[in-house]
Amino acid sequence: MLQNRLDCEVLVVGSGPGGANTAYLLAQAGKDVILAEEGENLTVEQTPAYSLEEMKSKYRHGGMTVALGKPSVAYLEGCCVGGGSEINAGLYHYPSPEVLEEWVKDFAIRDFGFGKLEPFFKSCEQDISVSSMPGQVGSASLKLQEGARKLNWKTAQIPRCWKYECLSDGTWHSSRQSMTETIIPKALRHGCRLLTRAKVKRLCLKNHRADHALVSSVTKAGEQSLTTINFRQVFVCGGAVQTPALLRRSGIKKNIGNSLRMHPAIRMVAKFSEAVNEEQEGVPVVQVEEFKPRLTLxxxxxxxxxxxxxLGPQRIQKLLPVWKNLAMFYALIVGQGAGTVRNIPWTDEPWVRMPLTRTDASSFREGLELLGRLLFAAGATExxxxxxxxxxLKTPDDLKIFLGNxxxxxxxxxxxHLFSSCPMGEKTELCAVDSYGKLHGFKNIYLNDASILPSAPxxxxxxxxxxxxxRNTAKFLENI
Ligand SMILES: Cc1cc2nc3c(=O)[nH]c(=O)nc-3n(C[C@H](O)[C@H](O)[C@H](O)COP(=O)(O)OP(=O)(O)OC[C@H]3O[C@@H](n4cnc5c(N)ncnc54)[C@H](O)[C@@H]3O)c2cc1C
Structure with missing residues (x-):
């Protein structure tokens, strides 16, 4: 096996929305940055959106990842340059100011709140083209609007990290504004070095510092190498599951991987008497606002x-002639259970557990009831x-019987949506990192991704x- 050595000022582990923005701001400020990413470097166009090919090359384990529990929860993560931003719907939402205030209180976060974050939201928006769909929304979105209107519920069109261009024939071309399209090229222009197919195996610790990382790489031809990366500071941005997994592999365990949170979702397929399934809509952009933040439809x-x-092979066979009349809808809840991330001994793979609570069960029941009512009101026949x-289910009475059983x-x-496995704040009995992402008890390790959100947003x-x-990178640059 080849053995290499690299030196940098700051190592950023993981190139999803957290890592990409961290690396960009650091490189822009003149830091010598290495951005190490386990997955491949593929453009948005290289794999058709939502295809099997996309799942195989951009999802972790091709999308076969599960949090064990009763029932188990299938979860999805990106594993490629750009992380989740390369495979997601780009729906772009501000958190409610009340949730941020709750975090300030419960986790003792300094200098935090909607007003403090607003300039950073705005600067991101300039870089990633947040916009609403021009013209009319797609048919599945119209069904959500129709059902909600009949029930007197509020809906909204959610803006996306998406670019829309009007073509000469009057049609629209739209493209996902993922990290590989937007932020990562900016970081590279400022001199950031990107290492791909490079998995950080562990951080090596000494005197409350990490001074180097062991990184394993595999070339496309299958040649393996082990690289030692020396750095002064390290930002771990591997996402809500991989960040705690890496820290625990490195021997860092206090408040790491004990409080994973999720927004679990449950889905139903509805059949209408007319076509509602248009490929170009992608993920419908309309959501029902009425029950937020508790429940999203x-x-x-x-x-x-x-x-x-x-639907399974038998049902879809029967429905093939009318499949354009089918569309899938979800009820998404705010999970109350706290999951754990541990490592499976002798492997680099995390073992994720997520207990669903009684409150979750009743939220799902309520979500299914509301979703069923909405779909029947919108004209669903099945x-x-x-x-x-x-x-x-063919009638609202069938829905009642189904809910009863x-x-x-x-x-x-x-x-x-996964987060909160290494929460941020000054309450050291609860939090892994301080108010700006610096690991409690360590001098040069920072976390800057979904793992540090204190709870479900x-x-x-x-x-x-x-x-x-x-925000956290700006603070780091101010202090360094
Ligand atoms: C299918 C799907 C749809 C979604 N839709 C939306 C949406 O519409 N709107 C929205 O706001 N959110 C959406 N999300 C969620 C959003 O994408 C994630 O919350 C976000 O990407 C998390 O960012 P992150 O930087 O924390 O981690 P990630 O995006 O998970 O990035 C982490 C990166 O680090 C790499 N990595 C991990 N460990 C290591 C290691 N040891 N060494 C090197 N590299 C490593 C991973 O390969 C990955 O590329 C969606 C997610 C998915 C999967």
């Missing part, structure tokens, strides 16, 4: 392979419940992760 990507996976093998243990639950998290990453 919205639409999921509903391409034929996704529907097939969800609803396929979130467990294979169950009767199709509901068992959480048998439901298919998944999540794409109750909205799509990427906007907040980027703004906090910029």
């Amino acid at each position: 919205g639409g999921s990507y509903s391409a034929l392979p996704h529907l097939a996976l969800w 609803i396929f419940p979130p467990m294979q093998g169950l009767e199709i 509901l068992s959480l243990n048998k439901m298919d639950i998944s999540t794409i 109750r909205v799509n998290p990427q906007a907040l992760i980027m703004a906090i990453a910029r």
Whole structure:
């Protein structure tokens, strides 16, 4: 095996929204930065959005990742340059000021709140083109609006990190504004060095400092190498699962990986008497606002392979002639359980557990009831419940019977929003890092990603992760 050595001022581990923004600001300020990313460097165009190819090359373990519990929760993470931003819907949400105030109080975070973060939200928005869909929203979004209007519920179109260009024939071309499209090229222009297919195995510690990292790389030809990276400071930005896994592998355990939070979601497929499934809409941009922040109702990507996976081979065979009349919708809750991240001995793989609580079970029940009512109000003729093998719901009475027999243990639950495994704040009995992301008890280790959100933000998290990453990096640069 080849053995290499590299030196830098600051090592940033992980190139998702947290790591990319950290590396960019550091490089812009003249720091000598290495950005190490375990996954491949692929452009947005290299894999069709939401395709099997995208899952294989940009998702961790091709999307086969699970948090064990009763029931287990399937979770998804990006594993490529740009992290989750390369595969996500880019829905861009501000957190509510009340949630941020709650964090200030519960975790004792200094110098924090909506007003303090606002300049960082704005600077991110300039770099990633946050915009609303021009023209009319897609058919599945219209169904959400129609159902909500009939029930007198509020909806909103959520802006996205997306660019829309009007073509000469009057149609629109839209493109995801992920980290590889926006922030990472800026970091590279300022001299940041990007190492890809480079997994940081562990940080080597001495006297409350980390002074080097061991990084394993595999070339496309399968050649393996081990690189020692020496640095003065390190920012760990591997995401809510991988950040605590790396720290624990390195022997750092205090308040690390004990408080993982999620927004778990449950899905139902609805059939309408007309077409509602348009490929170009992607993920529907409309959400029901009425029950936020407790509960969010919205639409999921509903391409034929996704529907097939969800409905199972027999059902989808029968529905093939009318599959364009089908679309998938979700109820997303704020999980109350605190999960753990540990390492499986002798491997680099984390072992994730997520207990769902009784409150979660009743939130799911409420979410399914509201979603069912909404879909019937929007004209659904059939609803396929979130467990294979169950009767199709054809009327609101069927929905009531289904809810009466509901068992959480048998439901298919998944999540794409994970955070809070290493919370931020001055309460050292609860928090892993201080108010600016510096690891308590260490002189030069910083965390700057989803793991440091103190608890579930109750909205799509990427906007907040980027703004906090910029705030913390700015503070670091001020102090250094
Ligand atoms: C399918 C999907 C859809 C989503 N939709 C939305 C949405 O519409 N709006 C929204 O706000 N959020 C959405 N999210 C969530 C959002 O993408 C994540 O919250 C966000 O990407 C987290 O950013 P991060 O920087 O903390 O970590 P990540 O994006 O997970 O990035 C971490 C990176 O670090 C790398 N890494 C990890 N460990 C190591 C190591 N040891 N060495 C080297 N590299 C390492 C990983 O490979 C990864 O690329 C979605 C997520 C998914 C999966």
